[in-house]
Amino acid sequence: MRRVVITGAGTVNALAHDVAGTFAAFREGRCGISELDIRDKDRLGVRIGGQVHGWDPEAHFNRQQIALYDKFTQFTLLAAREAIEQSGLVFGDDLSLASGVVLGTAGGGVNTWDENYRAVYEEGKNRVHPFVVPKLMNNAAASHVSMEWNLRGPTFTVATACASSNHAMGLAFQLVRSGAARAMVTGGSESMLCFGGVKAWEGLRVMSKTACRPFSANRDGMVQGEGAAIYVFEDYEHARARGAQVLAEVVGFAMCSDAGDIVMPSAQGAERAITGCLRDARLNPEDVGYINAHGTGTAANDKTECAAVAHAFGHHADRLMMSSTKAMHGHCIGGTGAVELLACLLALNEGVIAPTIGYEEPDPECALDVVPNTAREARVDAVLSNAFAFGGLNAVIALRRV
Structure with missing residues (x-):
């Protein structure tokens, strides 16, 4: 069994369009949740979200690419560029064959679905763009990453609702650890902040209209976000031989199913995933x-x-210490575990624990140290990142300082 390390990280989210900016926001406890800027917002009951503002596709892609890339793919490609550049890897023939992509997304091209439903059902058009299917399919981002960087090894997409990117990163970890791959580009992406995407989540009646306040007694629901975070997972010996900077070691992963309820979580299932991850690590x-x-x-x-x-x-x-950064960047659904793993890297590399902002009232049923409102300096050597999805699917990943 090989050791697995992270040698590159990249992101686009509501807090920043890169890792350095996201780390700064975590340190400051900055909130990236704001009024949504989307079509037909006035028809929504929920009008806030962790939206990526200032996003200009034309600054990064040409017109032909934009016709092929849904927003979730655009986010992924920019984050992957940052991660791969930081890693210093160049995927020549041998490494190309031994490297792949595993990404998580729950909805894939939701913006593309929304735009084309409007075109057909609202505007009465009888034709859509010929690239609608390859633009909206869940594996679009993984495929475009593989093509952009010549990654010809195992490549696929995981869709397990809010645990998608944790499952993806866990599987990438297992592929490198087993020797089936030498390096994997992994993480997740989501962009559901369009009229249809928000309206669907409104129907669940779990959304807050004001703010995300994890663990606070006066919390009243989640807030959607969007974005991507991408990492390079690499065989430790390969990384060491080329003198790569190591951000953290991936040491454990576990996943399980509650086999209980489609929306209500299970403490027993979550505990099994946590203890399984500790054993694996x-x-x-x-x-x-x-x-x-x-x-x-x-x-x-x-x-x-x-x-x-x-x-x-x-x-x-x-x-x-346990904190939730969703109060800052929103719940990025299938990409959320990937965005949140950045907080784990910040803790391991810089000794800064990202806070749970929006915490106003202690809840006796949430009596753990949730690092309320203000970031904290503390040395930690090992961390976990939890993801528990609708459908009762749990995935927990463990990192360690190298």
Whole structure:
């Protein structure tokens, strides 16, 4: 079994269009949730989101590419460029064959769906663009990344709702660890902030109209976000041989199913994923200093997750730091675990724990140290990142300082 390290990271999200800007926002506890700027906003009950403002596709892509790339693919390609450039990898013939792409997305080209439903059903058009299908398909971003950088190894997309990118990164980790790949580009992306995407989530009645307040007693729901985060996972010996900068070591991953309810989470299922990840990483509870929580700001998730962490870590739970960055960038759905892994890299590399902003009232059922409102300096050597999805699908990944 090979050791696996992260040698590159990139992102586009509501806080910034790069990693450095996102780290700065985490340190400042800055909120990227704002009034939505989308078509037909006045018909929505929920009008806030973690939207990527200032996005100009023409600054990054030509007209032919824009015709092929839904926004979730655009985000992915820009984030992948940042990650691969940081890694320093050049995918020549041998490395090309041994490298691939595993990405997570829940909805794929939702903006493309929305635009073309309007064209056909509202405007009465009988024809759509010939590239609508390759633009909206869930694997579009993974395929375009593989083509852009000549990645000819295992390449596919994972769609497991809000755990998609954690599942994708976990599978990429397993591919490199097993020797099936030498390097993998992985992470996730989502862009659902269009009229249809927001309206669908409104129907669940789990959305806040004001703010995301994870673990706070007065929380009233989640807030959607959008964006991408992409990483290069690489065989440690390969990275060391070429003198690459190592951001962290990926040491464990576990996934499981609640096999219970399509929307209500299970503390037992979440706990099994957490303890399974610790076993896989060969970590004891006391080795972990920080958890990036799923932390959606809904009563069901927050109480369930706190109970799961308390049971999994026992007495050590009182000494753990656990925060949710969704209050800053919103819930990026299938891309959320990837965006949130940035907070884990910040903790390991710079000793800064991103806060849970919007925390106003203690909740006795969420009595863990949730790093309220202000970032904290603390040295941690091992961290976990949780993702718990609709459908009862749980995925937890562990990183360690190198």
